[in-house]
Amino acid sequence: MNTRQWSRDLGMGVRFACTGGREGWVRMLLTAVGVGLGVALLLLTTAIPNALAVRDQRNEDRNDYTYGPHVPKAANTLVISDADTTYRGTDVRGRLVEPEGPRAPIAPGLTKYPAPGDMVVSPALKTLLGSADGKLLRERLPYRIVGTIGEPGLIGSHELAYYAGAKDLAPRINGWQTARITHFGPSRSPQQEGLDPVLILLVLVVFVVLLMPVAVFIATAVRFGGERRDRRLAALRLVGSDSRMTRRIAAGEALAGSLVGLVFGTGFFLLGRQLAASVDIMGISVFPSYLNPSPALAALVAVAVPAAAVLVTLFALRGVVIEPLGVVRTAKPARRRLWWRLLLPLGGLACLAPMIGQGRSNGTFNEYLVIGGVLLLLVGVTALLPWVVEAVVARLGLGGVAWQLAVRRLQLSSGSAARMVNGIAVAVAGAIALQMLFAGVQGDYTKSTARDTDRIQMQVNLPRGLPFVPAAGKFASTKGVRKATALASTELGDRRWTPDHGPENTLSLTVGTCASLRDVARLTSCHDGDVFTAKGGERDVDVDKLTRPGLRLHLNTSDGTGAGPDVVWTVPHGMKQARAITGPGGTKDSQVLMTPAALSGRMSSALTGAVYLKLDESVPDVHDRVRNTAARIDPLADAMVWSATEESNKFTSIRTGTFVGAVCVLALIGASLLVSQLEQLRERRKLLSSLVAFGTRRRTLSMSVLWQTAIPIALGLLLASAVGLTLGGVLLKMVGATVSVDWPSVLSMAGAGAAVVVTVTLLSLPPLLRLMRPEGLRTE
Structure with missing residues (x-):
């Protein structure tokens, strides 16, 4: 068969789809909407790498950690302080700035720096501060808003950020929080190391798991209206076309729907792109300009989707005999064969088997085998599900009228029923496997902080030299604070400290009131002015050597x-x-302890204070109340909430990205299932009208649906x-982790899938009730 014949037959199918009257247009519209939703998500996927790259680049462009050890004051210098904070679990990026000359570097997104007491803020922060929800944060930022930060200075549309003018920052330069810089941009620190093999495996599996349901939905959408299409094809046979020509014409109809679907998908993507600025998922937001698909990947989508529509249609018609007087589905009388369906998951296991036990110590995993193996296992779900549905519904027994109507319908068209839930099944299988893999390797990327969170819930680090005893009193009077323990510390050495060489023998010094010192050592008696040597710490320190009377x-x-x-x-x-005991910081140290009255000369200026807080966490916004108190004491006071463990940033980023992608896929699943359900109801509207006309109750028909x-x-x-647990077990074996099943997570994944289907079914009930009218029997 030459190319001209193929083109002519496909073109005829396209014309039939476009000129088939209202029936044909509705059918093509449903197909186009279903395909368009999938195309939109594919375009979004191709745009994600660029969005992440732009976010990273903008974050690098505004980076202010560009200082060296000695930067003298000049006309082109800026003193900048890190004043980051957190508000109700959301990070707020804050900077205090003091330009030292007319050529001080301007941060991206700004045209000039605010004067002392003023600030420029991101649009999202301006909105928050102007609302009732931002009342507590407004108390923490006592600056006058004089402008907004432009898009080049932000990494997301919902980012909370500000630059506040300040003065006398130069004396507070310390090399980690306050610094003098001459430019913004990439830091001089060495490049971060790449992902380890297990994290690369996670990324590969996430990629396949999130995109596979999209492909399934596109394949399902191009088969909308299959029964009516087959009757039209029988009419074509009656006027002289052969079976091969008829199939090519059918493929042309699907091609038309997919081409319109590309247009719809582009429109959906552009609409979603404009709405992206209003969406914030797990703290991740973007600007519309970030979402620019790679031209090569977008071209691949434009070619792959129509080609897939043609191939899927030809494959679907392989078991259909189209004769001039009707259509016989040869697959119905003969039971579906199981053997070839089992080959797909077995092939997937065969791809993954060579990497079992490899872990992270034997190099990277073969990405082609990983993608191929996971893909075959998930495709196996779509191949096995029609056989499972057919085998089970064939054995279902008697029941009520609604049950019998439903079972008989499933027995007549089990393939259509399986296609409808294929996508959700693939998504759930992949989600279960991912959940098992994340849970199995989480321990490798989570480490204990050794902090006693039952004893202390927050810690506030004060700038060096700040009076720490009065600060403790202010925290103690804050609503929700049960106890505030203030301690200041530094190190003692047997010679002067220099940046290049420290003393050979050192000892810690901790200063606090008698009540505070009793939290780090057992004291027999204590009065202000006393000095103690605490022994029995975890580290081997010769306290006696450095505490000889008269030693400087x-x-x-x-x-x-x-x-x-x-x-x-x-x-x-x-x-x-x-006697040393475990202090609020979680360490047990041999050291020198001193009460405030024992300080002499300039010792206070060398101390760095910290306040450890025990909280009543039932008090609303107690963490933010503490942060407000810290900001009133000093804008550079650093308040942190204690946690028992902390996770790797890379692992957390991958898991967050997976969650964001899963939300998008679930939205696609819901929308596509609704379109599929409406298409099936439209196919059966005359049957439903006939049953109602013969007296069948609407409630019975609704229950049957x-x-x-x-x-x-x-x-x-x-x-x-079953497939998800198998895939998850194999992946855990691959990374060398213990195979275990988190049943609550498995049930939650299955429950989420079921909830989407139930929601879609309930949304389809109003159209169903409209279709169940005797007027539906009219024909023209």
């Missing part, structure tokens, strides 16, 4: 940018003895759970 010890005043002033303390006679959905989805979720 140097305090560590180095701030990371150069040597600080030389502050000397002479060890007094008559120091009291104490619910049963027609419930039975395939129950079978699909069972099959998806």
Whole structure:
């Protein structure tokens, strides 16, 4: 068969689809909407790499960690302080700025710096501060808003950020929070190391799991209206076309729907692109300009979708005999064959088997085998589900009228029922496998912080030299704070501290009130002015060597940018003895303990204070109340919430991205299922009208439709759970993790899939009731 014949037959199918009257237009519209939803998500997927690249680039462009150890004041310098905070679980990026000359570098998104007491904010922060929800945050940022940060200075449309003008920042330069810079841009720190093999495996599996349901839905959408199409094809046979020509014409109709679907998908994508600025998922937001698909990947989608429509249609008609007087589905009398359907998941297991036990110690996983193996296992779900549905519904027994109507319908068209839930089954199977893999390797990317979160819930680090005892009183009077323990610390050495060489022998110094010192050591008696040597710490420190009376010890005043002033303390006679215990910071140290009255000379200026807080976490917004108090004490006070564990940022990013992608896929599943359900109801409207005309109750028909959905989805979720558990177990074996099943997560994944189907079914009930009217029997 030459190309001209193929083109002519496909073109005829396209013309039939476009000139088939209202019936043909409705059919093509449904196909186009279904395909368009899939195309939109595919275009979104192709745009994600560019969006992430733009976010990273903008974050690099505004990076202010560009300072060196010694940057002198000049006309082109800027002193900038990191004043980041958190509000109700959302990060707020804050910077205090003080330009030191007319050529100070301007941060991206700004045209000039605000004056002291003023600030420029991101649009999202301006909205929040102007609302009732931002009342507590407004107390923390006592600056006058004089402008907004432009898009080049933000990484997302919902990012909360501000630049506030300040003065006298130069004396506070410390090399980690406040610095003098001459430009913004990439830092001079070494490049971060790449992902390890297990994280690469996670990315590959996430990629396949999220895109596979999209492909399934597109394949399902191009088969809308199959029964009516086959009757039209029989009429074509009657006027002289042969069977091959008829199939090519059918493929042309599907091609027309897919081409219109490309247009719809582009429109859906552009609409979603404009709406992207209003969406914030797990703290991730983007600007519409970020979502620009790669031209090569967009071209691939434009070619692959119509080609897939043609191939799927030809494949679907392989078991249909189209004769001039009707259509005989040869697949119906003969039972579906199981053997070739089992080959797909077995082939997937064969691809993954060579990598079992490889872990992260034997190099990277073969990405082609990983993608191929996962793909074959998930495709196996779509191949096995029609056989499972047919085998089960053929054995279902008697029941009520609604049950019998549903079962008989499923027995007549089990393939259509299976196609409807194929996508949800694939999504659930992939989600279960991913959940098992994430749970299995989470321990490798989570480490204990050794913090006692029952004892302390928050810690506030104060700038060096700030009076810490009065600060403790302010925190103690904050609503929701049960206890505030203030301690200041530094290090003592037997010689002066310099940036290049520290003393050979060092000892920690902790200063606090008697009540506070009792949290780090057992004291027999204590009065303000006492000095103690605490022994029995976890580290082997020779306390006696450095606490000989009369010995001159140097305090560590180095701030990371150069040597600080030389502050000397002479060890007094008559120091009291104490026994070290585990302090609020989670460590047990041998050290020198001192009460405030014992401080002499400039020692206070060398101390860095920290306040440890025990909270009543039942008080609303207690964390933000503490942060407000910290900001009133000093804008650069750093408040942090304690947690027992902390996760790798890379692992957390992948999991967050997976969640965002899963939300998009679930939205596609719901929309596509609704379109599919409406298409099936439209196909059966005359049958429904006939049953109503003969006296069948509407409630009975509604229940039959619910049963027609419930039975395939129950079978699909069972099959998806089996395949998902198998795939998850193999992936865990591949990374060398213990195979275990988190049953609550498995049930939640299956429940989410079922909830989507139930929601779609309920949304389809109003159209169903409109179709169940005797007037539906009219024909023209």
